[in-house]
Amino acid sequence: SxxxxxxxxxxxxxxxxxxxxxxxxxxxxxxxxxxxxxxxxxxxxxxxxxxxxxxxxxxxxxxxxxxxxxxxxxxxxxxxxxxxxxxxxxxxxxxxxxxxxxxxxxxxxxxxxxxxxxxxxxxxxxxxxxxxxxxxxxxxxxxxxxxxxxxxxxxxxxxxxxxxxxxxxxxxxxxxxxxxxxxxxxxxxxxxxxxxxxxxxxxxxxxxxxxxxxxxxxxxxxxxxxxxxxxxxxxxxxxxxxxxxxxxxxxxxxxxxxxxxxxxxxxxxxxxxxxxxxxxxxxxxxxxxxxxxxxxxxxxxxxxxxxxxxxxxxxxxxxxxxxxxxxxxxxxxxxxxxxxxxxxxxxxxxxxxxxxxxxxxxxxxxxxxxxxxxxxxxxxxxxxALMLPVEVKTNDYVLGDIKLPAISASASKDKNGRVHISLTNIDPKQPQQITLSLGSVKATGVTGRILASGDVRDHNTFENPAKIKPAPFTGATLKGDQLTVTLPAASVAVLELN
Ligand code: AHR
Missing domain, CATH: 3.20.20.80 (Glycosidases)
Known part of the structure; x- marks a missing residue:
């Protein structure tokens, strides 16, 4: 779920x-x-x-x-x-x-x-x-x-x-x-x-x-x-x-x-x-x-x-x-x-x-x-870039007696006024859905890149050096001042607002 x-x-x-x-x-x-x-x-x-x-x-x-x-x-x-x-x-x-x-x-x-x-x-x-x-x-x-x-x-x-x-x-x-x-x-x-x-x-x-x-x-x-x-x-x-x-x-x-x-x-x-x-x-x-x-x-x-x-x-x-x-x-x-x-x-x-x-x-x-x-x-x-503080309310990832926040986030605004938001899904098993409120930041569109793979243990090798590489991210949609983002398990994404 x-x-x-x-x-x-x-x-x-x-x-x-x-x-x-x-x-x-x-x-x-x-x-x-x-x-x-x-x-x-x-x-x-x-x-x-x-x-x-x-x-x-x-x-x-x-x-x-x-x-x-x-x-x-x-x-x-x-x-x-x-x-x-x-x-x-x-x-x-x-x-x-x-x-x-x-x-x-x-x-x-x-x-x-x-x-x-x-x-x-x-x-x-x-x-x-x-x-x-x-x-x-x-x-x-x-x-x-x-x-x-x-x-x-x-x-x-x-x-x-x-x-x-x-x-x-x-x-x-x-x-x-x-x-x-x-x-x-x-x-x-x-x-x-x-x-x-x-x-x-x-x-x-x-x-x-x-x-x-x-x-x-x-x-x-x-x-x-x-x-x-x-x-x-x-x-x-x-x-x-x-x-x-x-x-x-x-x-x-x-x-x-x-x-x-x-x-x-x-x-x-x-x-x-x-x-x-x-x-x-x-x-x-x-x-x-x-x-x-x-x-x-x-x-x-x-x-x-x-x-x-x-x-x-x-x-x-x-x-x-x-x-x-x-x-x-x-x-x-x-x-x-x-x-x-x-x-x-x-x-x-x-x-x-x-x-x-x-x-x-x-x-x-x-x-x-x-x-x-x-x-x-x-x-x-x-x-x-100028750090934009974020407030994060996150699900837990629970394994036995270990409890971790499922997601982690940060944001900044660069010298050209472009806003970037970095999101990490720490949960190695489940995708996480995030509702992201932009507050006073105005945006007309969103693009991004994501690093993800089928299994958290996946890695690049000398035989298969590009198994893991950034791909365009299509899991974010903008509606008014709100983004809805779905992050695959164990992934890292960086979004750019337009
Ligand atoms: O990074 C390896 C070693 O870890 C460094 O030499 C030392 O500073 C630390 O203990």
Whole structure:
């Protein structure tokens, strides 16, 4: 039976913009994200590339309009010494990637490779500095190396390595998961260390001030956020991070299959994903207490679903497939970020290629786009648009003792006045009918696109890469100021009003 859900646009209450940086991505030296994913080496004659970076990947990420890309980690960042990755490639030292499979890292992809790649993609770099095993001087030098235009030891070294103009990198992470792989620090200790590091990260550009992000809490660790906000002055911190993964358990091998999951596993993962709303509400309340003027941004720089690795792949490489579950998870999460866009100014899906909830998977010369890619592409109409608040009355999706909202929604108005409404049906079994009241928004017609498939476990493969792709949506009809929408089970739609 098709029940009734109610969505109401509250355009007259619109105040805040959806920062495009909410649509950011993450590229760690982990498994096949960099090597084989982004980068195949400049001597590769089999896979078309520009300075070693795959052309197919660049094209796909351009279409996605990715606003920023975080690098080189994650946990790897606090082991990374950036000077290992500059200068002639044959002279760069090989190191061990201790966190991720213990593989040899030959440093052939370094600072120049990454920053030039960002220029190619048309995305802003987000560099994660090494606090855990680095030094204040090392991070200060990195900032000078990439950002300083005049004479100095580091800017001269950059020129020697072939780059005249500074890249002018604005977004910087000051360590990663300092409570864990970034040094197992207590919050008070890290807050002090943060203050010290941030002090020596100079603004070399008079117009573009650095945007420094403090390592943030995991999921519902409110104490971490409390201490950061209490102990770090807003003059030293532009953003504070939050990491939240949708995961059944942190026990290795018990995270459930990325494709062959039960209905119960689906519901549990989706419940984890939807907790983002509650977590953000509570972290933001703490931030509001110390920073009522909202100077410091919330930066959710790691989010996504985390499952068992694909059978017969390196457990340290975190390579997982991506189904319609991930599409629904992404749609619902982005709707949550939109809702909190007054404080949430940036986010990074983990990770872009071949790691965790990827938008792209590669296998040698083959590349496929995942259902998650398509959701982020459909949703990119919301980037830098005015968020229109929505009131949502939803049916429940109930499985045993798990109760989830059946639908999730968000809306925005772009610079050309076009209104887009994103709708996600979380119910994996039943279509959902929605009555959508436009309120003061005037429309004469509606078009849209939808991502759906026969089964929530469906996914794209190298053999069948376009099984799941957006299709024109015909399930919405407009009558006066009301839309009637029927969303298929486990689907994501974006409507445009005319
Ligand atoms: O994204 C994978 C890992 O998850 C990152 O390296 C780390 O920051 C987090 O624990």
């Amino acid at each position: 098709i029940a009734q859900n109610q969505v109401t646009l509250k355009a007259e209450e619109a105040k805040h913009t959806i920062n495009r940086h909410i649509y950011g991505h993450f590229a760690e030296h982990l498994g096949r994200c960099i090597y084989g994913g982004f980068y195949v080496g400049e001597n590769n004659t089999r896979i078309p590339n520009t300075a070693g970076v795959r052309n197919d990947v660049v094209d796909a990420l351009k279409k996605l309009k990715i606003p920023n890309l975080r690098w080189p980690g994650g946990c790897f960042a606090d082991t990374y010494h950036w000077k290992d990755g500059i200068g002639p490639k044959e002279k760069r030292p090989s190191i061990v990637n201790a966190w991720w499979g213990g593989v040899t890292e030959n440093n052939s992809f370094g600072t120049h490779d990454f920053l030039n790649m960002c220029e190619l993609i048309g995305t802003e770099p987000y560099l994660a500095g090494n606090v855990g095993s680095g030094t204040v001087q090392e991070l200060a030098d990195w900032v000078q190396y990439v950002n300083f235009g005049k004479e100095s030891p580091m800017s001269n070294l950059r020129r020697q390595n072939g780059r005249e103009k500074p890249w002018d990198v604005q977004i910087w992470g000051v360590g990663n998961e300092a409570w864990g792989c970034g040094g197992n620090m207590k919050p008070e200790y890290y807050a002090n260390i943060y203050r010290q590091y941030a002090t020596f990260m100079y603004n070399y550009s008079p117009t573009r001030k650095l945007f420094r992000v403090a390592s943030g809490a995991s999921s519902n660790d409110y104490h971490w956020t409390e201490v950061m906000m209490r102990d770090i002055p807003t003059s030293l911190m532009e953003g504070i991070a939050l990491h939240h993964y949708s995961v059944l358990t942190w026990d290795d091998g018990k995270k459930g299959s990325a494709t062959q999951y039960s209905d119960e596993e689906y519901a549990k993962i989706m419940k984890q994903a939807l907790l983002m709303d509650d977590y953000l509400t509570k972290h933001i309340a703490i931030m509001d207490k110390y920073d009522p003027q909202k100077k410091v941004a919330m930066v959710v720089d790691e989010w996504g679903g985390w499952y068992n690795v694909e059978p017969n792949t390196n457990p340290g490489f975190l390579y997982q497939q991506n189904t319609m579950r991930d599409a629904v998870l992404a749609g619902a999460t982005l709707n949550i970020f939109h809702k909190h866009c007054e404080r949430v100014k940036m986010a990074n899906l983990a990770q872009a290629i071949n790691v965790l909830q990827s938008v792209i998977l590669t296998n040698e010369e083959k590349m496929i786009l995942t259902p998650t890619y398509h959701v982020l592409e459909m949703y990119n109409v919301h980037q830098d």
